[in-house]
Amino acid sequence: MKFGVVVFPGSNCDMDCFHVVKNVLRQPVKYIWHKETTLDGVDCVIIPGGFSYGDYLRCGAIARFSPLMNAVVDFAKAGGLVIGICNGFQILLESGLLPGAMLRNTNLHFICKYVYVKTENSKTAFTNLCKKNQVLKIPIAHNEGNYFIDQEGLRMLERNRQIVFRYCNQTGLVDKKFNPNGALANIAGITNRGGNVLGMMPHPERSSEGQLGSADGFLLFHSIKKWLENK
Amino acid sequence: MVKPNVYRSLGLNDEEYTKILGILGREPTPTELAMFSVEWSEHCGYPRSRNWLKLLPKKGKYETLIGEDSGGIIVDGLAIVFKMESHNHPSQVEPKQGAATGVGGIIRDIFTAGARPIASLDSLRFGPLSEPYNRYLLRGVVDGIQFYGNCLGVPTVGGEIYFDESYNGNCLVNAMSIGVAKKENLARARAKGVGNSIMYVGSSTGKDGIGGCSVLASHEFKEGEEKRPTVQIGDPFTEKCLIEATLEALATGHVVGIKDMGAAGLTCSSSEMASAGNVGIDLELERVPRREANMEAWEVMMSESQERMLVCVKKGKEKEIERIFQKWDLNAVVIGKVTKDGLVRVKDKGKVVAQIKARALTEAPIYDMPYQKPDYLDEINKLDLNKIPEPKDCNDVLLKLLAAPSLANKAWVYQQYDHMVQTNTVVLPGSDAAVLRLKGTKKAVAATTDCNSRYCFLNPYRGAQIAVAEAARNLVCSGAQPAAVTDCLNFGNPEKPDRFWQFKNCVEGITAACKFFNIPVVSGNVSFYNESPKGSINPTPTIGMIGIVEDVSKVITQYFKQKGEIIILLGISRGELGGSEYLRQIQHQVKGDCPDLDLRLEQAVQQAALKAITKGLVSSSHDCSEGGLAVALAECCISNKENLIGALIDDLPRPSVEAKALNYSTRKDALLFGESQSRIILSCPKKHVFVIKDIAAKLKVPFQAIGKTGGQSLKILDGKKTLINLPLEKMAQKWTNSLQSLITA
Incomplete structure (x- = not known):
């Protein structure tokens, strides 16, 4: 199976995702420049974190107009696996592949630190190796991770089990106290209705090797591999 | 006839002006006068400190490399390039942009050496937080560092923050950056090869930052001055693109030399590249990409607009370089060529507006500064514990x-910095030193910054030695062998003998300690004139030190x-x-x-x-x-x-x-x-x-x-x-x- 890491001007976690897929997951991976128009046979698209176009406008608002995003939207609609991390999540929201929007963190600061998230749905392509309700230690690093959606949208997300991760404490307790950025209902990551597109604020690629403080994030990459193998 | 108030307003004194007349054998043009004023400023030319900096050791345990704009060591064929630089006065005037452009500038020094920046550290000093302005400064400086560093994707992994009355009216922002390259991919900041092209790459040129290094950085703060227009504005997105484009361009092998246009902009980059390569450079100013209309030639030569670089490219390879920068939507324009006459010759619309020996610009006059032990020190050094009640x-x-x-604890600060991007940070902020693994090896780099300026105030020589000793101790505590130093020497007005005495003693202290530990000083920066009407800062010779961890699993x-x-x-x-x-x-x-x-x-x-x-x-x-x-x-x-x-x-x-x-x-x-x-x-x-x-x-x-x-x-x-x-x-x-x-x- 082949992974593609999308590179926009201003992406800065592209090399980190590439490293995990190539050297930790040991799968073929290539960079795809945002001006390309085809995905050229990849099985999973990773939209990495960073500051596409500097995030000088609303995060992800310019990146979504890159030529490659048309191919990504077609790929997702055909059921292809797409994971957007941090700025990648913001781009997926802007491009309409995922519902909702991002507001600034409630403390109005960039926040970089390890947090805990509870796996609310361990049946997805991205989490099938996680235990039910497994708590993962994964870092966040963002200015705008305060997820928002209207009440009807939230009900839909909950009904369809689209909420994959919520911020919690070490023991899995989901509470406002453990919400770093003000995200609605402690939401840290969601999928689309079909379950093949995941957006998440925490960075699994930064927690895929024990040396860096946690290898919990690797469960996501490993899950994707297993899901693709069994497809 | 140039009036004294004109050259004085540019920061030149009467003797320096007379010297310029001697060098040129005629009156300088306005552009030439501007060029001398920036190149001979303390910030660029080090006229008051150069004699003393020669003392610092350049050799140590590891093979060292001393580049034009940065230095480093070689470990197993891997070059670790690093440097620390001050951005004190801009930050005092406009904390967010001052600090942001400080980070941007030091990181450009690293990737123009051909190294990918892997980490930054910041040593910050402010007056007490009881003063609202100091709170504004701290918030603004931290905001500037996170704004710039986070966007670039270079983790800010460490540093220090101190508060002391002496920094009231003159905060310190010392930014350090570390990069890694294969030894054979290192680049130099020089022009070579007569007929080769001089290309301008990056952002366009505006009127921002004119006189930043001469008028702002090389003078004390006085009451009621408006210096905000001399501060530059940072654009981290452009710099991120510039990093990628530059490293791609260097990989082609067509780049002969490259230099950041930081302090003193085009003047500094052209004259220093020419001087370092023993050649001359002809520039045609009308080709310089501009963001503002009606700029005078001297303004173009002095502008400190950010995210720009000057590149010497092999003749015939210009198109290839241009294509790489265009891919990243950046300017890349041939604005001149290498000549053999050793002159920096600047033409504007066909007319020569400046023609100066590059060496005359880069070899600023050296001053022997008088120094004297401050008379208050003996009294302050006396401590009678009997007069101090035991708690x-x-x-x-x-x-x-x-x-x-x-x-x-400094978590409020470092949690605003992305300290994990690039996935190398093995020891996160909050321990004695930051540790970064070197992917593909068993090794890691540890880094720290240190200086207790109160010690340096009480005893500059030993205080500076302690700064070196403590930096090394911090690295050892993480499991690293101390390897090399970059120093950022922050002092008051060097024209005052008691301040210069502090400087001299600190340099001698660093020299003695580094020689003893066999640790070279591979790069550095001097920042004088850190004074406000309230007085001088404590002498602050900030030591940035890196160490090598042989086995990252032992950290x-x-x-x-x-x-x-x-x-x-x-x-x-x-x-x-x-x-x-x-x-x-x-x-x-x-x-x-x-x-x-x-x-x-x-x-x-x-x-x-x-x-x-x-x-x-x-x-x-x-x-x-x-x-x-x-x-x-x-x-x-x-x-x-x-x-x-x-x-x-x-x-x-x-x-x-x-x-x-x-x-x-x-x-x-x-x-x-x-x-x-x-x-x-x-x-x-x-x-x-x-x-x-x-x-x-x-x-x-x-x-x-x-x-x-x-x-x-x-x-x-x-x-x-x-x-x-x-x-x-x-x-x-x-x-x-x-x-x-x-x-x-």
Whole structure:
């Protein structure tokens, strides 16, 4: 199976995702420049974190107009696996592949630190190796991770089990106290209705090797591999 | 005829103007005058410091490389390039943009050397947070660093923040960056090869930052001056693209030399590239991409617009380079060529507006500055402990020290910095040194910045030595072998003899310590004129040091790991209170001499600790510094907030016979809060104690098992008396919340 890491001007976690897929997951991976128009046979698209176009406008608002995003939207609609991390999540929201929007963190600061998230749905392509309700230690690093959606949208997300991760404490307790950025209902990551597109604020690629403080994030990459193998 | 008020307003004095007349044999054109004024400024030309900087050692344990704009060491064919630079005055005037462009500038120095930037550190100093303007400065500076560094994807992994009255009216922002390259891919900042092209790449040129280095950086602050227009504006997105495009361009092999247009912009980059390569450069200014209309030639030559670079490209390869920069939507324009006559010749619309020997610009006159020991020092160095009351409640003192802004936890700051991007940060901020793995090897780089400027104020020579010793000690505590230094020398007005005396003594102190430890100074920066109407800053020779970890799996952190382990102190506690944080915070005095430093003992203590760590015997290792033994122990207990671990110290170290003979104190405040140097706190499993003791004995290092870990409090006994007994939660709360509550007050 082949992974593609999308590179926009201003992406800065592209090399980190590439490293995990190539050297930790040991799968073929290539960079795809945002001006390309085809995905050229990849099985999973990773939209990495960073500051596409500097995030000088609303995060992800310019990146979504890159030529490659048309191919990504077609790929997702055909059921292809797409994971957007941090700025990648913001781009997926802007491009309409995922519902909702991002507001600034409630403390109005960039926040970089390890947090805990509870796996609310361990049946997805991205989490099938996680235990039910497994708590993962994964870092966040963002200015705008305060997820928002209207009440009807939230009900839909909950009904369809689209909420994959919520911020919690070490023991899995989901509470406002453990919400770093003000995200609605402690939401840290969601999928689309079909379950093949995941957006998440925490960075699994930064927690895929024990040396860096946690290898919990690797469960996501490993899950994707297993899901693709069994497809 | 150029009027004196014209050249003086550019920062040139009468003698310098006369010298320019001599060099040219005629009156300078306005453009030439502007070019001399920036190149001869203290910021670019180092006319007042160069003589002394020659003292600093350039060789050490590892192969060194000294480039034009940065330096480094070679480890197993890998070049580790690093440098620290000040952006003090811009930050004082406009904290966000001042700090942001400080970060941007130092990172450009790293990738123009052909190295990918892997980490930044920032040493910051402000006046007390009780002043609203200082709170504004801290917030703005932190905002600028996060705004720029986070966007670039270069992790900000460490540094320091100090607060002291002397920085009222003149804060310090010293930014350090580290990069890595294969040795063969390193680039130089010089032009070579007559007929080769000079290309301008990056952002377009505007009127921002004109006179930044000469008018702003090379003068004291005076009352009521408006200097904001001299500060540049940063664009980190463009710089991110510039990093990628530059590294791609260098990989083609078509780039002969490359230099950042930082301070003094086009003037500095063209004259210094020509001078370094022994060639001349012809420039055609109308080809320079502009963002503003109606710019005069001298404005184009002096602009400090950010995110621009000058590149010398092999003739015939210009298109290829242009294509790479265009891919990243960046300008890349041929604006000149290399000549053999050694002149920087600037043409604007066909007319020559400047024609100067490159060497005349880059070899600024050297001044022999008079120096004299300040007359207040002898009085200040006297410390009579009999006049200082012993504290009744040491618990209260410890809590106050943990909450003192210079010692308190800095999470409010470093959580705003992306310190994990690039996935190399093995030791996160909050330990003695940051550690970054080098992917594809077993090795890692450790980095720290250090300077206790109060020590340097009381005793510049020894204070500077201590800065070097402590930086090395911090690296050792992480498991690294200290390897090389970059220094950022911040001082007051060098034209005042007492200030220059501080500078001279600090440089001599750094030189002596670095020579003793065999650590080279591979890069650095001098920042003079750090004065406001309230006076000069403390002499602040910030030491940025990197170390090499041979086996990244052996890296350790400062906090206790589990209960039931033995706590060991390496080194001697002399009970020295001079210049201590305790004296400042609790007794409100800055007095005495700074702590003693025995370089031989320091080295032995570091060797013993490193040996124990690399043999895998040690669970935690922490340098004992500001706040003394009590604060260091508290930090060991509480700096991992997910796992607080208590300690019982039942054998409090007392001054040795030798120290008593020197009349050091055995008062309890001196024992707990005295800042004797060359001390490291280790913790280890019981079974390793004797092995470590043996290592210490072989190196003649004083060794003492002082207690053990465990429990819910930090308890320090002196014989049967309990000096300290504090619950962990209480200490953690004070230490963790203090800074944020002071900032948001």
